[in-house]
Amino acid sequence: MRFEYNIEAGNFSKAGDASSSFKKILKQLNVDPQIIKRIVVSLYEGEVNIVAHANGGKAICEVDTNLVRIHLVDVGPGIPDINKAMQAGYSTASARVREMGFGAGMGLQNIKNNADILNIQSEVGVGTELEIIVNLPKAG
Amino acid sequence: MQVQDIIKILNLEVFGGSGGLNREISGGYTSDLLSDVMGHAECGNIWITLQTHKNVIAIASLKELAAVILIKGNIPDADILEHAENEGIPVLGSKEEAFELTGKLFNLLTR
Ligand SMILES: Nc1ncnc2c1ncn2[C@@H]1O[C@H](COP(=O)(O)OP(=O)(O)OP(=O)(O)O)[C@@H](O)[C@H]1O
Numbered sequence A: 001m002r003f004e005y006n007i008e009a010g011n012f013s014k015a016g017d018a019s020s021s022f023k024k025i026l027k028q029l030n031v032d033p034q035i036i037k038r039i040v041v042s043l044y045e046g047e048v049n050i051v052a053h054a055n056g057g058k059a060i061c062e063v064d065t066n067l068v069r070i071h072l073v074d075v076g077p078g079i080p081d082i083n084k085a086m087q088a089g090y091s092t093a094s095a096r097v098r099e100m101g102f103g104a105g106m107g108l109q110n111i112k113n114n115a116d117i118l119n120i121q122s123e124v125g126v127g128t129e130l131e132i133i134v135n136l137p138k139a140g
Numbered sequence B: 001m002q003v004q005d006i007i008k009i010l011n012l013e014v015f016g017g018s019g020g021l022n023r024e025i026s027g028g029y030t031s032d033l034l035s036d037v038m039g040h041a042e043c044g045n046i047w048i049t050l051q052t053h054k055n056v057i058a059i060a061s062l063k064e065l066a067a068v069i070l071i072k073g074n075i076p077d078a079d080i081l082e083h084a085e086n087e088g089i090p091v092l093g094s095k096e097e098a099f100e101l102t103g104k105l106f107n108l109l110t111r
């Protein structure tokens, strides 16, 4: 099953909508609540990063029998130094974004802590792509 | 302890989300950094914060928090109450600062 969500740049009042929709689907599919929590944290942080830092993008969420795979794809500006971006506390968030309580530099760490696999690819001037995988234990 | 119990004891204002007043409280989390709450608050926690915008409800709902308490007499942004009502997340208010309120709540929940 595949679900796609558009993510608007700069629109904080819609940030979290994709996570909320996908969470409802995972509940309907009877995914273990503990695992839903980990997926939701990961998707939310990726979603907010596109709103806060990118020029818009989308989340493509796939549910397989043994895993959930999320692709977060945006159209730039890209991340110049991924290792630096991964460091807790590193943030380039604007003053406006920080005032709202974003920009602690913890989002990518949250994804790393909750996903089984996190792959980041980025090209400056082109865009960033996150692949997040959370394994689903066998039912029963 | 339920959300409605601490409203009485701590004399909190109820701004919205009254459908969730019987939510059970598992503990508390005090922070104004959204990704800190996203990463570390636990299901059923009461969240104490000075943030007043819509993302507070989004996070509270995604994390299944018991309620949100806005401190220092802060008023929620107008556009969050409908969302809070739909999600059944009580949005509460206190005149006190984070330190005092967190201390009182801690005592109530651990006694
Ligand atoms: N999709 C993206 N496009 C461009 N830059 C990004 C993207 N995602 C993350 N970054 C960069 O990586 C940094 C760290 O991201 P991270 O999510 O860890 O923290 P943050 O978003 O700054 O703050 P927080 O997530 O705690 O609110 C960002 O400040 C930004 O510079």
Ligand SMILES: [Mg+2]
Residues within 6 Å of the ligand: A045, A048, A049, A103, A106, A107, A108, B035
């Ligand atoms: Mg972030």
